[in-house]
Amino acid sequence: MLTRRRKLRAVSMIALSAIIGVPAAAMANPETWLTPDCPPVLFQHAPADPIVPVQMSVHFAARINEVAGPGRARLHFVEGTGHAGPEFDRPEVVGRTIVFLKEVLRVI
Known part of the structure; x- marks a missing residue:
């Protein structure tokens, strides 16, 4: 419905x-522009986001993984917030971003 x-x-x-x-x-x-050589993508989305429905990130991450291969897109949910709330500054959320960037950019 x-x-x-x-x-x-x-x-x-x-x-x-x-x-x-x-x-x-x-x-x-x-x-439209997804190709098998799509770079790695990290999505961090609040399920309660009133501006961008979480289904958009779920769908797009799935499409990236379909086209570019499993694990190319990573999707994590940030609970307890809406769109761009202060919860995105929590250590575990920022830490996940840092780990992702280190892996993708091959930074020590």
Whole structure:
């Protein structure tokens, strides 16, 4: 069942596609540009984010892993916050980012 918010989002996406054109909408979609050589990506998303639905990160991370191989995208949930809350500054969240960057950039 679609919630009111999801219905509005679907309608707005249809309207946006009509305004800018389907080809332009596809060009703006990052999935359009996924290739097997996609760089590693770290998603840290709050499930309660009222601005960007968590399903968007779940879906995009899954698509990256489909196209570029398992583990290319990593998805972690940051509980107890909304969009860009102070919980993103917690040591375990920052630490996860540092570990990811060290692995990807091969920094000691």
